[in-house]
Amino acid sequence: MCPAKTLSRSLASRVAGLDALAAPPRDEPDIPANVIEAAVAALARGETHYTDRPGIPEFRAWVADHLGQRFGLDIDPSEVTITCGSTEARFVTMTLLAEAGSAVLCPGDSSRIRGALHILGADIVDSIQDNVSLLYISPDVYRETSIELLQRAEETDWWIVYDLSFAASAPPFHPAQNEKLASRVVTINSLSADLAGWRLGWMAGSAAALRLRAGKQAITICTTAVSQWAGLEWLRSRRPDRRTAT
Amino acid sequence: MTMNANPNIPDEVRAVAADGTQLRYALMELAGQMDDVITLGRGDPDLPTPAHIVEAANRALREGRAGLTPVVGLPQLRAAIAEHMREYNGLPVGADNVMVTTGGQEGLFLAIQALIDPGDEILVPDPRYTSYDDAIRRAGGKMVMVPTDREDAFNLEAEAVEAAITPASKALLIVTPSNPTAGIVTEDRLRAIAEVCIRHNLIVIVDEIYGRIVYEPWRHFSIGSLPGMAERTITLDAFSKAYAMTGWRCGYVAAPENVIEAMARVKQVTTGPVATVSQWAGLAALTGPQDCVDEYLKIYTERRAILLDGLDRMGFAYGEPRGGLFVWADSSSTGIHAAELSYLLLKEGRVLIFPGTAFGENWREYVRITLLEPIETLKAAVERMLPVLARYRA
Numbered sequence: 354m355c356p357a358k359t360l361s362r363s364l365a366s367r368v369a370g371l372d373a374l375a376a377p378p379r380d381e382p383d384i385p386a387n388v389i390e391a392a393v394a395a396l397a398r399g400e401t402h403y404t405d406r407p408g409i410p411e412f413r414a415w416v417a418d419h420l421g422q423r424f425g426l427d428i429d430p431s432e433v434t435i436t437c438g439s440t441e442a443r444f445v446t447m448t449l450l451a452e453a454g455s456a457v458l459c460p461g462d463s464s465r466i467r468g469a470l471h472i473l474g475a476d477i478v479d480s481i482q483d484n485v486s487l488l489y490i491s492p493d494v495y496r497e498t499s500i501e502l503l504q505r506a507e508e509t510d511w512w513i514v515y516d517l518s519f520a521a522s523a524p525p526f527h528p529a530q531n532e533k534l535a536s537r538v539v540t541i542n543s544l545s546a547d548l549a550g551w552r553l554g555w556m557a558g559s560a561a562a563l564r565l566r567a568g569k570q571a572i573t574i575c576t577t578a579v580s581q582w583a584g585l586e587w588l589r590s591r592r593p594d595r596r597t598a599t
Numbered sequence: 600m601t602m603n604a605n606p607n608i609p610d611e612v613r614a615v616a617a618d619g620t621q622l623r624y625a626l627m628e629l630a631g632q633m634d635d636v637i638t639l640g641r642g643d644p645d646l647p648t649p650a651h652i653v654e655a656a657n658r659a660l661r662e663g664r665a666g667l668t669p670v671v672g673l674p675q676l677r678a679a680i681a682e683h684m685r686e687y688n689g690l691p692v693g694a695d696n697v698m699v700t701t702g703g704q705e706g707l708f709l710a711i712q713a714l715i716d717p718g719d720e721i722l723v724p725d726p727r728y729t730s731y732d733d734a735i736r737r738a739g740g741k742m743v744m745v746p747t748d749r750e751d752a753f754n755l756e757a758e759a760v761e762a763a764i765t766p767a768s769k770a771l772l773i774v775t776p777s778n779p780t781a782g783i784v785t786e787d788r789l790r791a792i793a794e795v796c797i798r799h800n801l802i803v804i805v806d807e808i809y810g811r812i813v814y815e816p817w818r819h820f821s822i823g824s825l826p827g828m829a830e831r832t833i834t835l836d837a838f839s840k841a842y843a844m845t846g847w848r849c850g851y852v853a854a855p856e857n858v859i860e861a862m863a864r865v866k867q868v869t870t871g872p873v874a875t876v877s878q879w880a881g882l883a884a885l886t887g888p889q890d891c892v893d894e895y896l897k898i899y900t901e902r903r904a905i906l907l908d909g910l911d912r913m914g915f916a917y918g919e920p921r922g923g924l925f926v927w928a929d930s931s932s933t934g935i936h937a938a939e940l941s942y943l944l945l946k947e948g949r950v951l952i953f954p955g956t957a958f959g960e961n962w963r964e965y966v967r968i969t970l971l972e973p974i975e976t977l978k979a980a981v982e983r984m985l986p987v988l989a990r991y992r993a
Contacts, residue, residue: 356693357829357855362769362802364861365716365738371864377667377872389660392876396656401648402846403641406624437701437848437870444869448737468868472712549667550875552701567621571733572708573701577874578846579656 370471382547391586392579400578407566408435408555408576412585416555419588420540424527428540432562434569435576439518439543439554444469445568446539446556447487450512451475455486458511460502461494465516481505487512490528492520499528507533512561518543518554529558536560544584551580608939616938619729619957626941630951637980639969640951642778642924644843646898648880649891652842655883656876665875670867671859672699672851673878679885680851688807689824690834692853698863699873699881703808703837703850708734709869710804710833710852713861715740719769721804724755726927726959728778728806743768744959749918749929753782757791761799770802773822776809776922779958779967783813783921786820793825803832808850811841811892813922814900823853830855840924841892842884847877899924902970902977909981913988915966924970927955931964933992941966943991948983 407413413433420426436442447469451457456478457470463477466489470477478485481502488511490499506513506528513528518541529538536559543554553576556565608616612625623640630636659665671677677694684690684697700706711731715721717739723731725744735742745763747753760771771792775784784792796803803822810819823832837850852862866872906926910917915928930940937954944950952969955962972980 356691356696359830359857360714360802360855361831362714362800364857365712365714367716368713368861368864371861371868374670374860374863374867377669381666383663384660384665389665392660393657396648396653399647400846401653401844403643404846437874440867440871441869468864472865472868548665550665550872552871552874568733570624571620571704571730571737573705573848573870574730575846575848577701577848577877579876580874 367472371468378549381549384548385587385590387590388548388583388587392583395579395582400582402578404575404578404581406570406575407433409578409581409585412581415585415588416557420557423523424525424530426527426529426558428558432559433555433557434562434566435581436554436556436569437552437573437576438545439516439541441569441573442541442543442554442556443516445565445572446514446541448473449564449568450514450539450561451487454484456482456484457487457489458485458502459489460498461491463489465519485509485511487514489514489516491516492523503528503531503534507531511537512559513538514541515539516541518545539565544587548584548587551583552577553580553584608942612938612942616956619732619959622938622957623953626945626951626953630945633945633949636945636949636951637972637976637983638951639972639980640953642840642969643845643971644840644895644924645971645973646843646895648842648844648847651887652844652880652883655887656880659879660876664879668872668875668878670872671863672873673875673882676878676882679882681853683885684834684853688810688821688834690821690853691824691829695856696859697851697853698859698866699878700850700852700866701870701873702839702848703806703835704730705866705870706835706837706850706852707731707804707806709862709865710835710854710858711735711738711740712865713858714770714802714804714833718767720765720767722760722763722768722771722801724773724777726779726955726962726965728774729958731772741767747780747782749916752918752921753777753780753927754788755784755792757788757795760792761795764799764801768799768801770804771796772804772806774806776813776819778809778923779925779953780918780927781920781923781925782918783817783819786818789820789822790825793822793828796831797827801831803828804835805832806835808835808837808840809923810836812896812899812924814903814920817921819922833858838881838884841895843895844880844884847874847880849873849877849881899970902974905974905977906968906970906981909977912981913984926968926970928966928968929964930966933988935991937963937966944984944987947990948987950980950983
């Protein structure tokens with residue numbers, strides 16, 4: 354029997370609008386020896402089983418503590434979910450917080466959310482419209498255009514996703530510092546710039562934190578255990594000038 | 600027998616009782632807050648990932664092989680998976696028919712996203728693994744239940760499948776061996792079901808994650824190996840159960856090439872590639888010695904006998920568990936709703952099991968118990984449960 358090339362029925366219509374597959378990057382930074390050894394040690398301890406659904410407590414505590422130190426946010430570790438890279442964090446937040454048929458307001462680069470919103474059936478717009486349900490911003494556009502949008506957000510019920518991953522640097526501002534917005538702000542970040550192959554990211558905060566956790570669980574159950582331990586070691590030992598805008 | 604009328608059910612359990620997945624997690628969180636609980640709930644093997652697999656992962660890390668892979672997976676792993684699925688499952692597949700996923704759960708999610716349009720119906724044997732509900736709901740699909748029963752060891756009948764087909768039917772989801780029932784869909788039944796699927800042009804999504812854990816004299820059989828099925832079958836599998844690798848989050852899918860391409864496009868925006876270290880571990884699992892799988896099956900076989908003996912003492916009936924890591928037991932002799940029974944056994948017996956209602960709304964008189972503790976612990980669990988049952992049995 355020959356391997357099958359084509360399904361006997363049509364694919365789902367949503368597939369047609371998704372981008373072709375991209376090749377992985379050829380060059381990646383070396384991984385520090387202490388991170389490798391942390392991974393090896395975790396495996397030796399038997400960290401090969403499911404972790405808690407939202408991630409290992411130590412990693413979640415680090416994220417909550419960091420958001421407190423860096424931005425003055427009051428995030429409980431229970432509001433943090435470790436994800437398979439920022440890709441999963443973006444997919445979960447976009448598809449659970451934006452509404453099908455609505456618009457997502459994105460004043461900057463929208464390439465990283467385009468696929469998730471296509472699957473959801475939501476549009477991307479770069480200016481305010483009546484049917485906006487979510488504002489997606491990153492530090493790269495924070496100063497230039499986002500202040501005005503966040504002021505407008507105070508008068509709406511928009512969710513706000515603040516994506517720190519891939520940002521060259523992060524100013525000390527954060528939309529969740531605004532008390533009127535804090536419960537509607539989800540922070541996304543990742544270690545993709547330095548540990549891409551380990552698939553580590555996170556989403557933190559907001560009144561939707563438990564719903565987002567359940568959404569992640571429905572896709573991948575939990576994030577790779579050994580990756581979490583390696584990532585935690587990287588975060589604890591990282592130098593402040595590293596590229597990731599954590 | 601209704602749960603809502605019963606004051607013994609705490610609010611945190613009652614609040615999520617209608618959602619099978621959340622109900623399981625609520626009970627797990629309750630158990631996590633207690634001391635000295637024997638956990639026979641989650642399907643996470645207690646056995647270690649075999650040493651040669653861990654060592655292969657260590658080697659990959661120390662040799663700097665941890666960079667990002669293509670979204671469909673390491674080429675070497677895809678080739679090894681294809682070879683394994685040809686030899687073990689009899690599937691006519693090449694590496695282009697295969698992709699690596701972040702566990703079996705993501706494989707199902709991607710398949711549904713790639714295949715199911717809003718309004719499409721997907722036939723699902725009842726009881727079901729409710730963790731898949733969310734993926735189907737998100738795609739706008741509608742689940743149509745196909746009944747199975749204990750007298751038939753929860754085997755699936757072609758006639759029952761055909762009776763559930765409507766003009767909106769697009770796919771049939773099979774989990775064999777089944778989670779939660781531990782039944783298998785036998786080869787004769789699969790041949791008849793395949794004929795139905797070809798006649799009605801249905802796609803088959805088959806989850807075979809427990810396919811390496813089948814008890815004598817039963818045999819696992821892959822429906823995708825039958826004539827005319829390769830072009831309509833998506834086969835899901837993972838390293839999680841057979842090799843005790845749940846935490847590595849590494850699974851795989853075999854399907855027609857255009858389905859793999861579509862699933863990969865979805866995966867590219869859903870989670871990206873699987874963690875590279877896990878893929879090297881998966882490669883070692885498939886290409887290394889397989890004694891570990893046989894050894895673990897022997898352990899589960901011994902545990903199954905102990906647990907079935909315990910169920911006999913508890914007065915629970917069950918369909919023959921032919922595969923997988925669970926026993927699906929009829930608790931109707933207690934006269935207690937399964938959710939309440941699970942709660943009582945947890946609070947008073949310090950044993951975590953899952954109620955049948957976590958796997959389908961109608962399974963109020965069933966419980967799912969795992970084999971995933973050593974024999975002495977399983978024996979202790981039975982001894983803990985017996986007095987609780989005696990206290991509350993109607």
